[in-house]
């Protein structure tokens with residue numbers, strides 16, 4: 001994988017390994033401290049698939065995630081510093097964020113005011129623009145994978161690139177993956193995935209930030225999938241009576257079934273609900 005060797009020496013020589021702080025597919029995230037400086041990092045320990053088993057991540061998937069992370073450098077995208085490898089695991093040394101998941105931030109407040117929601121979505125869009133300008137789709141955007149830099153910060157970082165893919169016109173990528181309530185119709189229908197697949201998820205995240213409700217979530221995965229492919233959602237007055245038409249227009253432009261007609265990340269960044277408000281005043 002682009003000639004990138006992983007360090008084979010013991011991680012423990014350089015880092016003191018602390019507590020588990022999270023977990024995901026075949027991975028555990030631990031807080032680690034660089035012994036020489038005392039600087040803290042997050043270490044993602046990914047279990048390697050052995051032999052013909054199904055447990056653990058395939059090396060080609062691990063290499064893809066590392067290659068994607070190494071090609072990104074943006075204030076709203078988690079940074080990868082170095083990689084270690086043992087016989088059982090690959091260990092990613094990552095920037096540590098301590099503000100918790102955006103999901104928890106919403107849960108504490110039930111939902112956010114439009115200004116706070118617009119500010120969060122704006123940051124997510126700038127991080128996502130960096131991915132999309134590099135033809136990388138995240139493909140697992142959800143509040144749990146958007147973290148706050150620290151407890152007092154409104155700064156966010158996109159994490160968890162385990163499903164991320166390089167998108168090209170030449171290669172047709174299809175997969176049923178991601179978390180049901182956030183996936184786009186083309187994922188449900190096993191059709192070609194693209195950068196636009198992330199934009200649908202931005203619409204779902206925006207809807208949740210503003211209302212605390214999930215637009216397509218049904219009583220079963222089957223019902224959720226049906227709601228997505230049928231675009232069966234509404235701006236229920238119970239949750240949206242005080243939401244601006246501009247915010248609803250922003251969401252409507254993302255809940256478009258045809259990926260080619262869906263708003264792009266640049267369309268969203270330039271949308272009046274996101275564009276810095278002072279510019280709006282100048283335009284009036």
Ligand SMILES: COc1cc(-c2ccc3ncc(-c4cccc([C@@H](O)NCCN(C)C)c4)n3n2)ccc1O
Nearest residue numbers: 021022023024029042094095096097144159160161
């Ligand atoms: C780059 O890929 C990842 C990064 C991280 C990551 C990077 C920095 C960092 N600082 C703190 C944390 C952290 C703290 C608490 C929980 C979690 C995580 O388990 N929950 C979000 C991940 N997803 C599996 C829901 C992650 N992280 N997590 C987690 C999973 C990843 O796949």
